[in-house]
C-alpha cells in the first residue's frame with residue numbers, strides 16, 4: 001500500500017536521529033489506524049483523570065471516545081484517510097487516482113454525516129488529527145482536552161456512581177494506562 005510505503009520511507013530517512021519517544025511515536029504511526037494515535041490520546045485522557053467509553057456502537061459512526069456524563073465525544077482521525085487539510089492529508093497516491101479519490105471523498109462524506117448525527121443528538125465533538133500528535137505538538141493537547149471536556153475529576157477514583165460502575169466493569173477504561181503513564185510524563189510539562 002502506498003501510504004505504508006511512504007511512511008516507511010520517511011521512517012528510514014530520519015530514524016537514527018530520533019529520540020526513543022519520537023521513534024516509538026513514528027513507529028505507532030506506521031502501524032496505522034486504531035493503534036498509535038488513538039492509544040496515545042486514550043493515555044493522555046486517562047492520565048488527566050477522565051473516564052470514557054470506547055467505540056460505542058449504539059452511537060452514529062461508532063465514535064472513538066465517549067464521555068457520557070459530559071455529552072462529549074472525541075474522534076481521532078488519521079490525516080490521509082479522513083482528508084485533513086494538512087501536508088499528510090493532501091497527499092494523493094500516484095496510481096489508481098480515481099479509486100482513491102472516490103474512496104477518500106466517501107470517507108469525508110461519512111465523517112460529515114457522523115458529526116451531523118451526533119450533534120443533532122446533543123453531543124459535543126472534538127476531532128483530534130494524527131498530525132497534532134507529533135512529539136512537538138502533543139504537549140498542547142492536554143490543555144485542549146481540559147478545555148473541551150471541562151473540569152477534571154478531583155481524583156481519578158472519586159467520582160459518581162456511574163464512573164465507579166464503568167471502572168468496575170472495566171468497560172472503556174484502558175487497564176494499561178496507569179502502568180504506562182511514566183512514558184508520557186513529558187506531556188505534563
Ligand SMILES: [Zn+2]
Pocket residue numbers: 079084085086087088089129130131132
Ligand atoms: Zn493532519
